[in-house]
Amino acid sequence: MWIQIILVIGVIAVGLFFTRPTGSDSHLALRRLFLGAFIVVAILSILFPSWLTWAANFVGVGRGADLLLYALVLAFLVFVSTTYRRNVQVNRRITKLARQITLAHAAVEDAELNRKRDGES
Template identity: 55%
Template sequence: MWIQILLITAIVVLAAFMMRRTGADSHLAIRRLLMMLFVVVAVASVLFPQWLSWLANLVGVGRGTDLVLYGLIMIFLAFVYTQYRRNIALQRQLTLLARKIALLEAEQLESDRRRPHD
């Protein structure tokens, strides 16, 4: 009983933390819906662990814990892929920013050279 309360509390707290607005979320509504679905499934699996075994048998997996493991592996791979894509986008932005700064500094240096010295 206590472990169920602890797990459900942890699930809800983590979900609330992950659903915070970060300012750059273009898919915030989809992310929130998926997070709420995850919370419902996670709480249900804590309260009724036998349904995972039933679902695992339904899809051809031996145990509910194996089904959870396979699901976590898929989520992890999706996370790695999205982080990779985000990293590439950030690298492009950083490159463009560095180029703009270099051009502005070169322009400033050129204007300083052309200006007569007092």
């Protein structure tokens, strides 16, 4: 019984932590919906462990633990995929900013050289 209380509190705490707005996440509403569904399923699985076995049998998996493992592998793959895509986007932005900074520095140096040249003539 104590483990159920601890696990439910842990799931809720992690859920609240991950639903905090970051200010830069454009898919925050969708993430909150999926996380809310995860929290409900996690709490039901903790409070009613036989429910997970029933759900596993319903979809053709032998045990609830196997179903949980498959779901976690799928969630991990989605996480890796979205993290990779986000990394690619961030790298593109950094490259674009580096180019813009380089061009701005070149323009400033060119303007300084022109001023020096005009001052000498």
